Amino acid sequence: MSGELFVEAHVNYVKDLFRHPSYLIHFMADHLKMNALYWGLGTLFLVHHKEEFPRDEVIKFVLTCIDDSNGGFGAAPNHDAHMLSTLSALQVLKMFDAIDILSKEQKTKLVEFIKSMQLSDGSFQGDQFGEVDTRFVYNAIQCLILLEELTPEIADPAVEWIIRCQNFDGCFGMVPGSESHAAQAFTCVGVLAMTNSLDKLPKKELLEWWLSDRQVDNGGLNGRPEKLPDVCYSWWVLSTLAMLGKLNYIDGVKLEKFILDCQDSDKGGISDRKDKEVDVYHTYFGICGLSLLGYKNLERIDPIYCLPYNITATIKKYPYNE
């Protein structure tokens, strides 16, 4: 085994992000706050330190981010609702077993907002301004599952559209026609897995080979051919391989070393590559990758939902058998 995971340093790093901001640059990143909360809280859950965040205050904060005009969640109070922040908000509530804190009216409005983002071809936009991306399909499907409101009328066309995003190399792009990208593999295969449609995945072997070819000589994974490795792909690539049952298609020992080498032992946190600046996004996805690799003493993460298994065990899986 290579180095150690600096759990205490990472816990301190994550906690520090949610202290009162000191510098301008911190105030200027509010548009990422809800995502950062999910990444930060997720990190604490995986390293068994969830009690470091005060549950009630976190929930109160999440509720202040509801956009009254449509019922979705914004990234911070008074920011517009968006699919990205809406999923993060629901994942945070789910981790605290607090989805039911939403009132019946809030829930109804939220479900309506999410469903209204679906376009006639089955895809989803991120908000009413028209940007379409497989990420938003993933967001919408998981949101509706967490709210126990997914229906075949929503899921079936979404799955059909997702399959249209597959390319000549077996991997998926942002929309039909766009280049393959490992993060889009996660969102697309994730949608298939959440909707119990993995059997509809075409060119499975081609995709599995393409994904395992993402591992480069130093053990790290890249997101596209001939690009540099980056810790976050330890999640996007590996989770997809896990969903396909092919975790053994890469060298886990080398990847583990690559991730651990990207830690900052002093400040805490994990960076994209060795000796670079850390951030909470790479911290979370690095630890998620380690969890998939079976690193010791970590909570096991569910590759489909990107939440710990002990949380996803309580999800009502689709299709509902009632």
Add this chain to the structure above:
Amino acid sequence: MSFIQGYSENSSFESVHGREKSAKLSKDDALRRMKSEKSKVDNYKKLCNKVLIGNKEKIYNQLYYNLVTELLDWNQELYTVWNYRKNLIINFLFKDLKDDDYSKKHEIFENELKFILSKLKKSPKSYWIWNHRIWCLKLDKLSNWNFELALIDTFLKVDSRNYHVWSYRRFIVDYMKKDNSNNNLIDYEEFKFTTKMINRDISNYSAWHNRSQLIVKLFINSPIIIIKENDEENDSYLKIFNNKDKLSFLKKELNLVKTAIYTDPEDSSVWFYIKWLISEFFINDLKDNEILDTINQMIKDIEELNEVEFDDNRFDNKWCLISIVYLMKQIYKLQKTIDTEKFSNLLNKLEKLDPMRIERYREFKINF
């Protein structure tokens, strides 16, 4: 809102890629930095709150339009403020215009596109900003597509793999098609663009990808209206598409591919493309002997390259072996017979040559 007591020492929630590490500040330095930034922070918070409230309360006037500009000059990643700006354009700048006053609207959009461009130069990978540009172009009935294509060229010169820029190019091309009756010709021009990009750098996977998309479209939608090409090379591609002649296409394309693998045998981009060339889309339309001849020729070429590589490095080229295995599998599909000894030798070599993926080769051998 903060959940944890005290002041933060870390800088931000921002995701940074490739940024150089900054040292942890001492208590004194941190305090000094906080003090020096205090008035900026106050001004930023004041401006930000004012704009966010304006957005909530749907205030659409000159004052707030100016505040939005000022705030985006300060922080161009605020998606909510870009949204507000869209509403300001529609509800304030367009307020006194007739619905069909396209030229006045175009003037407004021209200014907006200039503003966006200055932001894109600072963050060429920002989803929100590219999206704002697309939003403008969708509404502008007099968009200058050629200007956008030229702009894409300059961005690709800086970063030839920028995912956002390639997506943007496909968006522009789709919109150009709406204004044009000869869509095949536009696709054909795009196909030529990928040739240009590949000739510039054979490692441009984004270009190979786009090429695969365009080839499928050109074969399905051909014939392309006949035009006289001056360039003989391109002209022969045109004939091939018009005749839906997949065999000639493969021969021509395999020549291009051969040049590419000889240029840089370690580059993975083109090897993925080869796999696709010898797949269903092409071979389903060919006669058995045509396919076998093509594949066998390809195997011969790759084996020759591998020999050169072996002489230079004293070990086999991984991509050569992977591709031969794949091509042999395609032969097996057709003939139901194969040189099994050669086949498993190749896989054994791959296990040693590429131990990170040893399990993949083992499974492949077992499943075969």
